[in-house]
Amino acid sequence: MRRFGYSRPDDVGEAIAQERRFPEAKFLGGGTNLVDLMKMGVEKPAHLVDITRLPLTQIEERGNVIRIGALTRNSEVAAHPLVLAKCPVLSEAILAGASPQIRNMATTGGNLLQRTRCFYFYDPSYAECNKRVPGSGCAAIQGYNRIHAILGGSDHCIATYPGDMAIALSALGASIVVQGPRGERTISLDRFYRLPGATPHIENDLKPDELITSIEVPTPTVTGSHYLKVRDRNSYAFALVSVAALVDLAPDKHIRQARFALGGVAPKPWRVPEAEEALVNRPATEAVFREAAEIAVRGAKPHRYNGFKVELAKRAVVRALTTASQRG
Amino acid sequence: MSAHEDDITRRDFVGVTVAAASLYGGAVAEAAPVSGPADTANCSLTINGHRHDLQLEPRVTLLDLMREQLHLTGTKKGCDHGQCGACTVLSDGNRVLSCLTLAITQDGRHITTIEGLASGGQLHPMQEAFIEHDGFQCGFCTSGQICSAVAMLKEVRSGMPSAVSLNTKQTMTDEDIRERMSGNLCRCGAYPNIVAAIRSVEQRG
Incomplete structure (x- = not known):
């Protein structure tokens, strides 16, 4: 691992100032992804600003919004009474990810910024990766692309966003609060992540000297929710396909409102407003859910080894919406 | 890690060291440590x-x-x-x-x-249970399994849910123990005995 400098500021302003002061600096949260990428030689920061002692660990309710401090550990968020009571789909998604040890370490802000697990990105012995080395090509498009994107990819990159928590946050309509030298701003999670286009190395809207300080989750008015994760083994594996679904049913079982987002299929949490609109005022039946699922994967572009994801995604949407409808 | 340990050229090193001299000079505070790439830190x-x-x-x-x-x-x-x-x-x-x-x-x-984990010459109950239930073969994963299991029982007592308990509303079923221990792999496949060992400690309280 390349040598690096280290500092551990105790307030947010000083953390941002240090990130700007030291060349090639990065913020260090739980380190579960960054330290691994440094061992692999994918990330080579010259300085780490350890932000884990900053006072950003509150979870609190303000009106209809749950505000989660960016340095709250994943396990704390998943077990928090407010989260379990008001948006259990977030707990479900977090608990579907990684392992208890990793969830004890990983921070909320860091989880949002985790990098893709595309084999070709993660291993620098592959020369071609536009995300790792812009302009070098993409080894996945003609390579072993079983885990790769069917939606939202480009000729430059077909890597998926690997996380679970952000899929639930997308369905919940969450926003990200960031602090930088120019002050604070709030970005909706769906606009935070970018599609790869010709610049897959730019994954989100965050500037290098900006720090995520909290996540704001509007508490949903729904009758039921579910996070469904489909993977190669039952636990401690990344999603092939996942779906976070929230359904609000009227007493006569018609759908008042429904929201869902897909994971494992695209470079960002994949949410299709037209698919959600197709559910409004319709009965909560398998046929109706299937219609929405067809709309959700419209334009899917499978590659040699991941064609199975198209049908798997549709069936996962139907099952997640069905389970969410039966809850509550 | 060793493959990348020396992944630094002389030019990088000199550049970084010169920059560090001006960046880090003397500003080492006890509460908020700052150290350069060529430094060690307390x-x-x-x-x-x-x-x-x-x-x-x-x-x-x-x-x-x-x-x-x-x-x-x-x-x-x-x-x-x-x-x-x-x-x-x-x-x-x-x-x-x-x-x-x-x-x-x-x-x-x-x-x-x-x-x-042991105290006063007495093994921790989790260590004893792994021996009693033969919760290992080669033993390489065992220290991680035991540390993990000790913390896991504490998590359950403090109300930490798992992906399984969230849905079934039951903790410490075999399925729940397996889910909570999924971060510890055992390539010998001693899983049934590991689950039995953990259950025996939980039942003894």
Whole structure:
């Protein structure tokens, strides 16, 4: 691992100032992804600003919004009474990810910024990766692309966003609060992540000297929710396909409102407003859910080894919406 | 990690050192440490009740610190990438992966390893249960399994849900134990006996 400098500021302003002061600096949260990428030689920061002692660990309710401090550990968020009571789909998604040890370490802000697990990105012995080395090509498009994107990819990159928590946050309509030298701003999670286009190395809207300080989750008015994760083994594996679904049913079982987002299929949490609109005022039946699922994967572009994801995604949407409808 | 250990050219090194001289000069405060790439930094941590005052390179992991410098080899290096759980230790009572933990970040923390579970010559009940139920074959994953299991029972008692208990509303079913222990792989496949060992400790309270 390349040598690096280290500092551990105790307030947010000083953390941002240090990130700007030291060349090639990065913020260090739980380190579960960054330290691994440094061992692999994918990330080579010259300085780490350890932000884990900053006072950003509150979870609190303000009106209809749950505000989660960016340095709250994943396990704390998943077990928090407010989260379990008001948006259990977030707990479900977090608990579907990684392992208890990793969830004890990983921070909320860091989880949002985790990098893709595309084999070709993660291993620098592959020369071609536009995300790792812009302009070098993409080894996945003609390579072993079983885990790769069917939606939202480009000729430059077909890597998926690997996380679970952000899929639930997308369905919940969450926003990200960031602090930088120019002050604070709030970005909706769906606009935070970018599609790869010709610049897959730019994954989100965050500037290098900006720090995520909290996540704001509007508490949903729904009758039921579910996070469904489909993977190669039952636990401690990344999603092939996942779906976070929230359904609000009227007493006569018609759908008042429904929201869902897909994971494992695209470079960002994949949410299709037209698919959600197709559910409004319709009965909560398998046929109706299937219609929405067809709309959700419209334009899917499978590659040699991941064609199975198209049908798997549709069936996962139907099952997640069905389970969410039966809850509550 | 060794493949990248020397991944720094002389030019990089000189450049970084010169820059560091102006950036880091003298501004080392106790509460908010700052160190340059060529520096070591102060770090005090307590491992199994013994305090260690150390000068550390920031890139040293907690796992390598314990195994290579402090000769605490009970904690095992399996994958070194957070995929197997063999290096599991407790930091302030919480189970974490020592391979992905930079030692410097643990300044002020209390670490417990497999060497710190026994007390007064008496094995920890979880250690005894693993022996009684034959919860291992080769033993390489065992110290991580046992540390993980000790913290897991504490998590259950404090109300931590799992992906299984969230849906079934039941904790400590076989399925729930397996889910809660999924961060610890055993390539010998001693899983049924590991589950039995953990259950026996839980039942004894």
